[in-house]
Amino acid sequence: MDDWQELRRECLECRGCGLAETRIHVVFGDGCQTAEVLFVGEGPGQSEDEQGVPFVGKAGQLLDDMLEMIGLNRTKVYIGNTVKCRPPRNRDPLNVEMAACRGWLDRQIELLHPKILVCLGRIAAKELIKEDFRITAEHGKWFVRDGMQMMALYHPSALLRDPMKRPETFEDLKGLQAKIRELCPNTKI
Numbered sequence: 001m002d003d004w005q006e007l008r009r010e011c012l013e014c015r016g017c018g019l020a021e022t023r024i025h026v027v028f029g030d031g032c033q034t035a036e037v038l039f040v041g042e043g044p045g046q047s048e049d050e051q052g053v054p055f056v057g058k059a060g061q062l063l064d065d066m067l068e069m070i071g072l073n074r075t076k077v078y079i080g081n082t083v084k085c086r087p088p089r090n091r092d093p094l095n096v097e098m099a100a101c102r103g104w105l106d107r108q109i110e111l112l113h114p115k116i117l118v119c120l121g122r123i124a125a126k127e128l129i130k131e132d133f134r135i136t137a138e139h140g141k142w143f144v145r146d147g148m149q150m151m152a153l154y155h156p157s158a159l160l161r162d163p164m165k166r167p168e169t170f171e172d173l174k175g176l177q178a179k180i181r182e183l184c185p186n187t188k189i
């Protein structure tokens with residue numbers, strides 16, 4: 001069994017926090033296991049919980065459209081979340097839940113060695129970029145953490161709620177595309 005299979009097998013059995021009580025599926029992650037670009041969202045919603053795949057509801061369709069705008073798709077990137085089980089009624093994950101789940105994401109990052117990590121929304125950016133991250137002021141800006149270039153986009157759910165944010169996100173996507181062309185020789189876009 002390879003390292004990814006082993007990690008997935010272990011993760012699918014996790015009962016490391018209270019979200020294990022209410023989940024249908026652990027949503028491990030999806031995409032290319034050699035991707036140079038990793039997208040990290042907040043946590044699974046209802047559709048993701050039902051299907052066991054990240055970003056498959058309406059927000060997921062919008063994420064697919066956003067990827068396509070810059071020549072990406074799920075075969076060229078990897079997509080994960082800060083917590084792998086759905087918080088009840090889609091509430092924000094608790095700090096204790098994110099802390100319990102962090103090891104799984106860290107092990108995925110170790111296996112992937114991504115050159116670029118894109119946080120989808122405020123929660124992921126606060127967890128991975130910096131505690132005081134302000135999504136309205138700092139989306140699209142680049143940070144270096146643990147040898148990776150990191151940036152945050154508005155979460156697709158936020159873009160569904162507020163389409164006025166979409167032009168800014170399109171500019172952020174163009175910035176991401178330029179950074180991928182600069183740093184990721186194996187990601188053809």
Ligand code: SF4
Nearest residue numbers: 014016017020085101
């Ligand atoms: S959210 Fe993470 S830590 Fe909690 S049970 Fe699910 S996989 Fe385990």
